[in-house]
Amino acid sequence: MVYSTNSHISETTVSTPLLSTTTSGSSDSDDSPPTSHRFAPKDVIYQFPTMPDSGSYRSLAVLPGHVGSVSCLALCGEFILSASQGKDIIVWQQPDLRQFAKFGQGDGSVKALVTVGNQVFTAHQDSRIRVWKVSRNSENIFRLVATLPTTKDYLTKFMKQKNYVQTRRHHRHLWIEHADSISCLAICNGMIYSGSWDKTLKVWRVSDLKCLESIKAHDDAINGLVTHKGIVYSASADGKIKVWGKEEKSSHCLKGVLEGHKDVSLNSVIVSEDGRLVYGGGSDGCVMGWEEDGELGNWKLVCEIKAHQMAVLCMCIMEDFVCSGSADKSIGMWKREVGGGLCNVGVIRGHEGPVKCLQASPSGVGTGFLLYSGGLDKSIRRLRAFAVLPSIDLVVIEEITRIWGVNREKALWKSYWS
Template sequence: MVRLIQEGVLMSSSSSSTTSNNNDSDDSLSPSASTKSFVLNTLRPPITGAYKPLAVLSAHVGSVSSLALCGEFLLSASQGKDIIVWQQPDLKIFAKFGQGDGSVKALVSVGSKVFTAHQDSRIRVWKVSRRNSENAFRLVDTLPTTKDYLGKFMKQSNYVQTRRNHKRLWIEHADSISCLAVHAGIIYSGSWDKTLKVWRLSDLKCLESIKAHDDAINGLVAGDGRVYSASADGKIKIWGKEKRKQIESTSSSSLHVLKATLEGRAEVSVNSVVVSGDGNWVYGGGSDGFVMGWEKREKGEDLEEWRLGFETRGHNMAVLCMCVVGEMVCSGSADKSIGLWRREASGILCKFGVIHGHEGPVKCLQASPNNVGAGFMLYSGGLDKSLRVWWVPKHDNLEEKKSSFKTLLMQKG
């Protein structure tokens, strides 16, 4: 069901860095704060502007867990085991697929394929065909593939001990797959089993399995030759691919090596991670509602040096998801709100507004890379089983925002 809703007003954030840190100054710094740089009280106050709630899409039987753009389609996955394809721009249901394959935790789209990660620890591969809606998304494979499995199951050295005291092939995840990322012909999968696996898109072969963290992996992002993993162990780790000449004598399991470990607040799970367009800042969202940012200082041959540039309370409850669009960052929270952040010239994030509307925690966000008027389309999925569509302006000036959206409506009319 598609329900159009009226214009909303962007509320000034009462949990901005300046306000929140006056109230929480005693516990905002970690024990090692003296060695870190915190910029918490110098950010300009949030400004009031306008956003536009455009629609509420209510068709899932479970909470919306993941979103992805696939050409002219918007895909939404549910923990109710269904995936819905929405036709843009009218956002009517084009197709449904994946029913009965288990709770869907994550999905990504690349080329003519869609990859979905499931609670049953498998990745399913779907071929996209736009000829008709009945068979538009067809299941073509499951990872690990049968060929990959048969090539390894006879050799005892290919088995690893899992935390449930069972042996599995190293190409298999032993628990729910929580996140996926794709970059440069590679798809990465992170799991509650604490491992990061690397798959080649061309033949769907598993190339590596990395014991990445001491707790569940909650988020992944990949780009510019790096993959960033966020974990419940409170760390974000940066993995890079070594040059071929450095690994000629080693096994394939050492292709990706640890480049840096970013540590945030003690005993706080990092639920999401995003990276700035220039790759010099990494931002993470914590289970305590804080948003953190790390700045790259030096790049060495083996390890990169990063420093914690800031941490500020962004939400009243856990940050569950984040996305980047240009110089803006959006954060979704268990407090049912979406935070809007502007990236300053220094790289520090300044929170300038909050979107309200969801009736449950905001679990996933997806921003369109294309400008619509002087703003962009933001899609959010929540535990209230709804998918919501927003138009968010990119400019600070309120009159410019109103004018931009009026122009957008006239163009659609």
């Protein structure tokens, strides 16, 4: 069932940089007390463990600072944002990865975050989305400016019985409210999408923070969301990835269903840059890939690999590389082949707990990319990956100190001095 407003959904693009002051008008007075404190920058603490055995290694760049397990990461220009189950959110500034700001508030741990212009949206275990804004008085102070659903949205709907839905036995909620933890967020074309353990997908408009739609999307908890050119992909514990699209003024509707393994939860979903390939990570340690076959709605399975010994918890994609993080504490590195298949080019170890989140970005120096990982060991790690040396599929540079590459013939990690 889909609940939606009848108002036109405007396409809104917020172009203000995340961490720059804004001169536009705001209904929120800067005289209100900030919910975050000025945070003195700290030097990154680098840990230098003993050299690893062949086949595994530990990163030399480890960012401590969170009081709880790292649950999500987001990249925004020169900044990296990370959040934890300890409710704290840290902004790291590159290139030296100093702590630029620290803020956070809520009755539940932070499960997901996205950035839109100079705003940060965080999803929490207490079923709320919180909106933070950079203070005009100081660029490293973030203020809580709204909680979704907003009070205005709530007051316009709570009096009418038709706005209530049955969430479980003897429990009713407004359709604009999530009834369980919000596990994931995604942004596209001026809209924020939120997926929850209550099995619903909700659509919020960035410009006025109004809830426009609530979709009964899955038969079990939604674990992952990703968007691509107006199309939304949701991964669920029901073992399915669903594809959602919409016409200009209509509500979202189901465009396709990608079936995973029976009785296996799909925990994450990613999409290739051209939108033709979709990959999902499962609780059985498998990564599956589907290719769009002709028109939207027709998908064929092109990849099915046993990637990890334990559940795949997160994934990211950068050009021809796919990275998978697992409860087995490792990160799998995969090269995309013609047709959508995946070829393993290495395994990164170092986290002392399950790898919960991954993000990748262009390295800015030569070829390759930067990989950021957050784990339940409360740490964030950064790697730089290149594919430049002969016979080396993937090279990982740990803070330019030592280079690690995998030799396909021997399937062993080798060390190369820079």
